[in-house]
Amino acid sequence: MKNKKFIIGGIIIGAAVIVLVILGLKTSLTPYYEVAALVSKGSAVYDKTVNVGGEVLPGIERNVSLAEIKFQIVDITDGVTTLNVVYHGSQVPDTFKEAAHVIIEGKYTSQGIFEANSITTKCASKYIPATTTGASK
Amino acid sequence: MIASLGYALLVVALLVSVFSIIAYLLGSRQKNAGLLSSGRMGVIIGFALVTLAFGTLAVALLTHHFEIAYVAQHSSLELPVPYLISALWAGNEGSLFFWCWVLTLCSALVVLQSRKSERELVNYASIILSAVTSFFLILLVLVVNPFKTQAVVPANGAGLNPLLENPAMIIHPPLLLAGYAIFAVPFAFGIAALITRRLDDLWVIKSRSWAILSWITLGIGNLIGAWWAYVELGWGGYWAWDPVENAGLMPWLVATAFLHSVIMQRRRGMFRVWTMFLVILTFWLTIFGTFLTRSNILKSVHTFGTTGIEPYFVTMLALILIGGFWLLANRSRRLSGQNEIDSLISRDGSFLLNNLLLVASTFAIFLGTMFPAFASWFNQQDVSVGKNFFNMVNAPIFIAIVLLAGLCVLIGWKKVNLKDFNRRMLPPLVISVLIVVVLFIAGFRTWYALIAYLFCFFVIMATIWQWFGDLSRRRVVSEETSMPESAGPRFWASKNRYGAYIVHMGIALISIGIIGSSLFDQDQTAVLNPGNSTTLKQYTITYDSLDITQPDVNKMLVVANVSVMKNGKLIGTLHPQQTYYAAQDQPVSEVAIRTNVSEDLYVILSGWDSTTKTANFHILVNPLVMWLWIGSGVLLLGGLVCFWPQPLNTVNMPVTAAPKAQAPIKKSVTPAQNPNTDQRRNSNRR
Numbered sequence: 001m002k003n004k005k006f007i008i009g010g011i012i013i014g015a016a017v018i019v020l021v022i023l024g025l026k027t028s029l030t031p032y033y034e035v036a037a038l039v040s041k042g043s044a045v046y047d048k049t050v051n052v053g054g055e056v057l058p059g060i061e062r063n064v065s066l067a068e069i070k071f072q073i074v075d076i077t078d079g080v081t082t083l084n085v086v087y088h089g090s091q092v093p094d095t096f097k098e099a100a101h102v103i104i105e106g107k108y109t110s111q112g113i114f115e116a117n118s119i120t121t122k123c124a125s126k127y128i129p130a131t132t133t134g135a136s137k
Numbered sequence: 138m139i140a141s142l143g144y145a146l147l148v149v150a151l152l153v154s155v156f157s158i159i160a161y162l163l164g165s166r167q168k169n170a171g172l173l174s175s176g177r178m179g180v181i182i183g184f185a186l187v188t189l190a191f192g193t194l195a196v197a198l199l200t201h202h203f204e205i206a207y208v209a210q211h212s213s214l215e216l217p218v219p220y221l222i223s224a225l226w227a228g229n230e231g232s233l234f235f236w237c238w239v240l241t242l243c244s245a246l247v248v249l250q251s252r253k254s255e256r257e258l259v260n261y262a263s264i265i266l267s268a269v270t271s272f273f274l275i276l277l278v279l280v281v282n283p284f285k286t287q288a289v290v291p292a293n294g295a296g297l298n299p300l301l302e303n304p305a306m307i308i309h310p311p312l313l314l315a316g317y318a319i320f321a322v323p324f325a326f327g328i329a330a331l332i333t334r335r336l337d338d339l340w341v342i343k344s345r346s347w348a349i350l351s352w353i354t355l356g357i358g359n360l361i362g363a364w365w366a367y368v369e370l371g372w373g374g375y376w377a378w379d380p381v382e383n384a385g386l387m388p389w390l391v392a393t394a395f396l397h398s399v400i401m402q403r404r405r406g407m408f409r410v411w412t413m414f415l416v417i418l419t420f421w422l423t424i425f426g427t428f429l430t431r432s433n434i435l436k437s438v439h440t441f442g443t444t445g446i447e448p449y450f451v452t453m454l455a456l457i458l459i460g461g462f463w464l465l466a467n468r469s470r471r472l473s474g475q476n477e478i479d480s481l482i483s484r485d486g487s488f489l490l491n492n493l494l495l496v497a498s499t500f501a502i503f504l505g506t507m508f509p510a511f512a513s514w515f516n517q518q519d520v521s522v523g524k525n526f527f528n529m530v531n532a533p534i535f536i537a538i539v540l541l542a543g544l545c546v547l548i549g550w551k552k553v554n555l556k557d558f559n560r561r562m563l564p565p566l567v568i569s570v571l572i573v574v575v576l577f578i579a580g581f582r583t584w585y586a587l588i589a590y591l592f593c594f595f596v597i598m599a600t601i602w603q604w605f606g607d608l609s610r611r612r613v614v615s616e617e618t619s620m621p622e623s624a625g626p627r628f629w630a631s632k633n634r635y636g637a638y639i640v641h642m643g644i645a646l647i648s649i650g651i652i653g654s655s656l657f658d659q660d661q662t663a664v665l666n667p668g669n670s671t672t673l674k675q676y677t678i679t680y681d682s683l684d685i686t687q688p689d690v691n692k693m694l695v696v697a698n699v700s701v702m703k704n705g706k707l708i709g710t711l712h713p714q715q716t717y718y719a720a721q722d723q724p725v726s727e728v729a730i731r732t733n734v735s736e737d738l739y740v741i742l743s744g745w746d747s748t749t750k751t752a753n754f755h756i757l758v759n760p761l762v763m764w765l766w767i768g769s770g771v772l773l774l775g776g777l778v779c780f781w782p783q784p785l786n787t788v789n790m791p792v793t794a795a796p797k798a799q800a801p802i803k804k805s806v807t808p809a810q811n812p813n814t815d816q817r818r819n820s821n822r823r
Contacts, residue, residue: 010493017497020530021504028523032509051521064746067664067753090662090743090755091372094300094724103521 030105035075035083038108046110049117053103054083060098073102087116095121139197140205143284146190150241151274153183157267161260173260177248180263183270184245191238194231194283198224204290207231207283213296219307220297226310227297229431230283235311236427237273239318243347244270247322258339261329262322269321272453280446299718299725305365309358313385316355317423320392322347324420327413331464336471341399341412346780348396348416353776355389360647360769371726371741373660373757375765378527383506384426387499391419394495397488404550405485409472410465411492417461422499424454429506482558487545491538498534502527528655536589539648542641543596546603561606565598589652596645600638632778639775646768653736653761660757662743667750674758676738677702681710683750693717697742697752701731713742713754736760 031045035054038045054073061070068088075081085104096102096119106116157179164172194207198221203209211224211231226232244266251259277283297306323344330340362382363375376382395415401408428450465472505522512520547561573591581587608627628635663671663678670679681698688694696714700707711729718725731738737759744753 009489013490013493013497017501017530017534020533021501024501024505024526024529025508025522027529028526029508029520030523032519032521062744064744064751064753065664065749067662067744088662090741090753092743094371094726097722097724 032103034077035073036078036081038114039081039083043110045108047107049105049107051103051105052083052108052114053101053122056096056098056100056102057082058098073104076101083114084112085114085116087119092119093121139193139200139202140284140286143190143193143197144278144282146186146193147274147278147282147284150183150186150190151271151278153179153186154267154271154274157183158264158271161264161267165257165260173256176260176263180241180248180267181245183267184241187238187241187270187274191225191234194234195222195225197284198222201294203292203294204286205283206285206287209287209291209294211294211297213294216294216296219304220302223301223307223310224297226314227301227306230277230281230285232310232314233273233276233281233427233431234283236314236318237270237277239315240266240270240273240321243319243322247325255339255343257333258326258329258335258343261332262325262343265325265328266321269325272449276446276449280449296721299716299721299723300369302725303365303369305361305369309361309365312354312358312361314427316351316353316358316385317388317427319347319351319354320388320420320423323351323395323416327416328461328464331413331468334468334471336409336468338403341402344416345399346782348392348399349776349780352389352392352396353773353780355385355392356776357769357773359385359389360765360772364766364769367762368728368730371728371743371755373658373739373741373755373759375654375762378502378505378524380506381430383502383527384422384429387502388419388422388426390495390499390502391415391422394492395419398492401485401488407485408489408492410469413465413472414462415492415496417457417465418496421454421457421461424450424457428454482548482555484545484548484550487541487548491541491545494534494538494541498531498538501530501534505530535648536592539589539596539645540592542644543592543599546596546599546638546641561603562599565595565602568598569594583656586652586656590649593645593649593652597642600642604635604638629783632781632783636775636778636780639778640772641775643768643770643772643775646764646771648768650761650763650765650768653764654759657760658757660755663754663756665752665754671754671756673756675704676756676758677705678711678740678754678756680752680754683745683752685747691718691720693719695742695745697745697754699729699740699754701738711738711740713740715742715745732763734761734763737762 030049030051032051032053033041033045035052038050038052052073053076055076057072057074059072062068063070066088067090068086069092070084070086072082072084074083085106087104087106101122103120103122104114104116105118105120106114108114157176160172160176160179163169164176197205197208198212199218201208201212201214207228207230208224211227212221216224224231226235244263247259247266248263326340326344326347330336359382362385366372366377367375392415395412398408398412398415402412428446432447432450505526508522509520512518543565544562547565548558569591572594573587576590577587581590659674661671661673663680665671665680667680667682670677672678679700679702681700684694684696684698686694686696694714694716696712699711699713701709701711709731711731712727713729714727716725716727717723726741726743729740737757739757739759741755742752743755745751
């Protein structure tokens with residue numbers, strides 16, 4: 001008897017949370033690719049929002065008058081496959097620089113250019129307590 | 138030399154810690170007082186040794202012993218002393234070391250504070266604590282040796298990442314780590330109670346202060362982290378649902394549930410299995426959190442990189458989970474409660490709901506955090522979970538929790554007289570509705586925010602209402618019960634309850650800040666030439682000039698001078714800037730924030746052209762953020778009130794007052810207002 005309300009309450013809340021979780025996952029799951037995997041997918045992933053992870057190559061071009069940054073990232077595993085990325089905006093983390101490992105959200109376009117919505121950096125073996133993401137809240 | 142000394146101290150500490158476990162185990166089995174007291178001695182010596190070892194690392198950092206790899210990687214000759222100290226926890230090895238040190242400190246305090254009557258429980262708790270200590274010492278000795286030397290001694294160390302040079306670096310990591318470590322004590326007492334079958338309230342009484350301390354430390358650690366992210370990292374937000382952040386939030390949420398469940402257990406004899414479940418889960422999450430920050434299981438985390446600690450942590454996590462829940466299942470019959478929940482609309486019911494919601498929210502955060510890892514284990518396609526998952530799932534849960542925080546203040550224990558409840562609920566509700574109506578008229582039209590705000594105001598009003606109600610009712614009671622007359626002692630006599638009320642208000646204030654800044658924020662990317670201006674909401678921001686200076690060889694300082702007009706009136710100048718550290722090739726943005734109680738204007742200099750002086754700005758208007766920080770202060774205050782030891786003169790009062798007071802109190806107040814039951818709950822001297 002004692003446990004009955006507990007169990008019913010638990011089931012109702014559990015069910016509600018599961019519904020929320022499923023709905024949430026449906027709207028916020030984004031595929032993640034390494035550079036090589038994304039490039040090999042080609043047209044299959046054009047204009048879909050995806051995340052791509054790679055390492056920033058030297059030669060970051062910043063065009064201040066357009067608030068634009070152009071750079072290349074290379075596949076971390078094979079070290080060969082590269083991807084051209086363009087980002088418009090002003091939310092670039094301080095840790096974004098050459099050789100930084102980044103995760104970029106955006107769309108791969110048929111021109112072979114990745115249009116970034118946000119740039120997140122990952123600092124290998126350095127303790128960064130909070131995120132330095134360039135995305136909005 | 139200093140490296141060998143430190144390492145030797147760690148090895149001896151490990152041996153002593155293992156010795157303690159054996160001495161305790163044998164001593165308990167053979168009822169050998171000598172062995173037991175040497176076990177106790179071992180815990181204290183273990184603390185002394187780890188303290189010495191930790192001190193050795195501090196000395197090595199302060200005196201720049203770059204032959205030690207950790208010192209070379211995390212400090213430099215130029216680093217100021219406070220940051221040299223903070224280098225103690227800046228790296229993987231050091232942070233685990235700090236964890237271990239706090240743990241031995243707590244273990245020693247537990248031994249020193251124990252009284253004869255509690256010895257059996259404390260002995261087993263010490264075994265658990267020594268076992269956890271041994272785990273960390275094994276890691277430090279075998280895998281992540283902080284005293285590891287390198288053959289080539291560099292002339293200077295790599296230094297601290299300039300991004301971390303912020304006062305928050307000195308307090309934020311140690312607070313989180315200490316919060317994790319301190320929770321080992323309630324866990325140890327819980328497991329000890331299960332092993333010794335001393336399943337009465339002793340273990341929760343012994344755990345309470347530790348759990349509160351851990352809760353305060355973790356909570357404030359998280360909030361300082363949020364503040365740090367907001368003022369330093371320059372993306373305009375304070376919480377990104379990064380796995381590292383979630384690792385700090387999850388144990389805090391479950392610890393919150395635990396603290397409420399403990400009250401239920403002590404006052405009503407219910408939730409005993411549940412309380413035990415929560416203590417195990419919280420501790421598991423602290424170890425999991427420690428692991429998550431250091432593992433490679435998640436792609437999108439700022440981690441320490443691969444260190445070889447994974448198998449150890451996975452074993453430890455499995456041990457806690459399997460061992461803990463096996464014990465719990467084994468003893469659950471003995472733990473079954475004495476009471477039942479009489480009505481869902483009661484303080485009991487609200488505690489039950491709050492517990493379920495907190496655990497549900499933790500579960501959702503856990504799932505969202507780990508989903509990419511799960512998906513990659515079962516699926517070819519890697520995925521990442523966006524922030525809106527966490528916001529979407531947690532917003533309704535948190536809003537419900539906030540509402541409960543207000544309701545539970547107003548309802549009594551057990552069955553509730555609905556009429557009485559309605560009468561008490563009405564005034565705060567009416568006031569809150571009025572405020573929301575005013576907001577609506579003033580132009581706030583987002584229904585989601587209005588409902589959330591209604592709840593927040595309700596919590597604050599209900600708490601204040603109840604408070605004044607309490608104090609005036611108390612006066613009537615006090616004539617017969619010799620309760621203290623003046624408000625101060627009366628507050629302290631029920632300080633746990635009032636402390637909790639203050640915490641609830643803090644939560645409501647924090648919620649006001651979070652809701653305001655996440656639903657009504659606006660931002661803009663501006664490309665400006667000197668003299669140009671842009672407008673965001675009622676602000677006009679004019680970019681006046683750019684100063685590029687070179688204060689020293691390693692530094693380049695770029696300062697944009699920006700004047701701000703609000704509704705056409707000049708209200709001040711801002712100086713968003715960026716410092717470029719050549720040695721580390723690291724820019725560090727300095728955000729310019731103009732803050733007041735209604736909103737923050739937040740300006741980041743995100744790019745510039747040194748010849749044309751064209752500059753890029755990211756400009757945000759974040760409403761009500763200051764309430765987040767004010768609420769944090771209130772939360773800390775309330776937590777400290779709960780944590781503060783009961784003054785001795787009020788502790789003894791219920792013994793004298795209770796018999797006389799019994800009858801009139803039953804007539805005059807509902808159980809929730811009964812000062813004597815509160816007293817009983819409070820009288821656990823630590």
